[in-house]
Amino acid sequence: MKKLFLIFIILLISFQVISETLPQYAPDKHMGVASCSTGVCHGKSVEDKTENVMMTEYRAWLKDDDHSKAYKTLLKPSSKNMAKKLGLKAAHTAKICLDCHADNVAIEKRGKKFQITDGVGCEACHGGSERWLSDHKDPGATHEKNISLGLYPSEKPADRAKLCLSCHLGTENKFATHRIMAAGHPRLSFELEVFSQEQPAHYKVDADYEKRKGSISSVNMWLSGLVFKANNQLQLLQSEQFKQHGLFPELSFYECHSCHRAMSPSRWPIEPLSNNITTGSVRLDDAALVVLSSLLNTFPNLNQSEFNSSIKQLHTASLTNRNSLNIKAQELLSSLKTYAQVIVNKKYSINDKKALRKTLLSDASKGKFRDYSSAEQVFMGIETLSIDLKDDKRYQKQLDKLFEAIHYEDKYYPNQFQIIADLFLKQL
Ligand code: HEC
Numbered sequence: 482m483k484k485l486f487l488i489f490i491i492l493l494i495s496f497q498v499i500s501e502t503l504p505q506y507a508p509d510k511h512m513g514v515a516s517c518s519t520g521v522c523h524g525k526s527v528e529d530k531t532e533n534v535m536m537t538e539y540r541a542w543l544k545d546d547d548h549s550k551a552y553k554t555l556l557k558p559s560s561k562n563m564a565k566k567l568g569l570k571a572a573h574t575a576k577i578c579l580d581c582h583a584d585n586v587a588i589e590k591r592g593k594k595f596q597i598t599d600g601v602g603c604e605a606c607h608g609g610s611e612r613w614l615s616d617h618k619d620p621g622a623t624h625e626k627n628i629s630l631g632l633y634p635s636e637k638p639a640d641r642a643k644l645c646l647s648c649h650l651g652t653e654n655k656f657a658t659h660r661i662m663a664a665g666h667p668r669l670s671f672e673l674e675v676f677s678q679e680q681p682a683h684y685k686v687d688a689d690y691e692k693r694k695g696s697i698s699s700v701n702m703w704l705s706g707l708v709f710k711a712n713n714q715l716q717l718l719q720s721e722q723f724k725q726h727g728l729f730p731e732l733s734f735y736e737c738h739s740c741h742r743a744m745s746p747s748r749w750p751i752e753p754l755s756n757n758i759t760t761g762s763v764r765l766d767d768a769a770l771v772v773l774s775s776l777l778n779t780f781p782n783l784n785q786s787e788f789n790s791s792i793k794q795l796h797t798a799s800l801t802n803r804n805s806l807n808i809k810a811q812e813l814l815s816s817l818k819t820y821a822q823v824i825v826n827k828k829y830s831i832n833d834k835k836a837l838r839k840t841l842l843s844d845a846s847k848g849k850f851r852d853y854s855s856a857e858q859v860f861m862g863i864e865t866l867s868i869d870l871k872d873d874k875r876y877q878k879q880l881d882k883l884f885e886a887i888h889y890e891d892k893y894y895p896n897q898f899q900i901i902a903d904l905f906l907k908q909l
């Protein structure tokens with residue numbers, strides 16, 4: 482009993498340690514990409530087999546990684562247009578744009594070689610290198626020591642999720658509002674595992690890497706991403722970012738497609754989605770929550786129906802008033818925290834992973850994911866599971882069909898998604 486209690490405490494800590502300060506706000510100076518990128522450091526043209534890291538990171542970032550182009554994006558006509566519509570002097574000097582499109586640390590935290598034009602540079606993710614730059618390559622340096630000197634632990638799912646979501650979802654301090662979206666900004670969609678794979682990798686998870694940093698399976702990375710996305714959304718809902726703008730709250734918290742889609746054909750099922758989410762309701766974006774809730778079906782000791790009912794209550798509250806919404810968001814946050822211990826830390830067997838995929842497809846085939854943003858998350862989850870299960874080639878056709886159904890958001894039809902999921906399910 483005592484032992485069980487101890488384990489519980491350790492797990493609790495591992496979910497709650499998301500207190501690592503984001504690189505943008507930590508005290509260390511950012512020395513600039515040019516401090517990392519020389520030909521004897523991370524700017525080599527071919528991999529250096531004598532080192533434990535590739536040493537070609539700078540080239541991978543510069544050539545293939547959109548983060549190196551994030552500042553230049555602010556100089557494009559599309560950004561100039563947005564700036565005009567928003568009444569900003571220029572996008573590339575506006576704090577709101579730079580906060581996500583560059584390593585926008587305070588002026589006093591910029592080293593000699595720092596250049597804002599580098600966009601989302603190394604230290605925007607790895608933390609200001611003021612205290613670890615000179616020593617991190619010494620034989621005596623360890624990963625733990627580097628972290629204690631300000632390196633950001635981007636290998637840890639909780640910290641990575643917090644980092645990526647800070648720009649790919651937003652925070653209390655920087656947020657892509659509906660006003661920004663309507664001025665032309667793309668909708669922000671994010672899933673931790675798929676986006677981690679899509680960012681051109683400048684690292685290899687080999688035996689040496691695992692020894693230094695451990696390794697996280699792609700399924701655990703995906704589930705951590707879902708949990709933290711839901712967690713951050715629920716926190717943001719209670720923040721100033723959600724405040725009323727006149728009659729309406731901040732619309733970016735809602736499922737975009739509950740307002741933005743063609744008026745025909747009629748897409749609503751006969752049954753309401755919950756007591757008051759019926760035809761014509763504007764709905765909060767609950768994609769991460771409903772996907773998690775579906776997955777709870779495979780955890781016999783977690784209470785799926787309670788979680789489901791909390792999501793419904795959140796929706797009801799969202800159509801009532803701000804105060805009830807705060808209360809429900811807080812309640813849901815606490816149950817999410819307890820469920821997260823289990824979901825994030827579990828070691829998933831092949832059968833567990835198959836069960837996760839089956840439950841998603843089964844709920845999709847029953848029309849549970851009607852909103853675009855949840856269908857999109859379901860696709861990314863099923864893709865991640867299939868790649869992890871190494872049967873993605875076998876189910877290539879089915880995965881392609883599912884992708885086609887969500888590829889163009891303006892041409893998404895819930896009934897079609899449902900039918901494709903049903904066919905996929907029958908072929909498992
Ligand atoms: C400081 C803000 C910031 C952080 C932190 C950040 N990103 Fe990004 N990311 C951006 C911006 C801005 C873009 C768009 C760049 C452009 O095209 O101008 C982007 C683009 C991307 C893209 C390409 C998206 C596409 O549709 O092609 C991927 C993939 C991506 N990020 C993954 C990640 C991952 C994974 C993390 C965490 C390890 C992360 N990002 C952290 C700001 C950030």
Ligand code: HEC
Nearest residue numbers: 554559560563572577578581648649650651655656657670
């Ligand atoms: C909360 C963070 C955030 C803020 C604030 C933000 N962006 Fe972005 N922006 C992103 C991310 C992340 C992407 C990549 C989206 C994706 O592909 O998934 C992006 C993509 C873009 C794109 C499309 C990229 C391309 O390749 O064409 C443009 C243009 C853009 N942003 C301009 C702006 C401008 C101008 C502002 C300020 C008014 C701004 N952004 C504010 C995070 C942000």
Ligand code: HEC
Nearest residue numbers: 517523534538539542548601602603606635636684685690
């Ligand atoms: C958008 C976020 C992002 C940016 C920008 C970024 N990295 Fe990384 N980097 C990561 C992630 C995520 C990992 C993998 C997790 C880890 O090991 O920390 C990683 C890993 C690494 C590693 C560790 C490899 C290992 O085997 O331990 C090095 C070295 C590295 N990056 C260098 C760089 C350099 C140099 C730059 C700039 C040219 C850069 N990174 C830019 C996110 C980023």
Ligand code: HEC
Nearest residue numbers: 659662663664665667668732733735736737739740741763
């Ligand atoms: C409550 C309904 C509602 C929600 C939810 C909503 N929008 Fe809007 N959106 C509107 C309205 C109303 C307009 C103004 C339409 C007009 O001017 O023709 C608008 C305008 C826009 C425009 C500009 C269209 C144009 O022709 O200039 C874009 C882009 C946009 N929204 C994107 C989004 C995104 C992305 C989301 C989700 C993050 C979202 N919206 C959520 C109601 C909504």
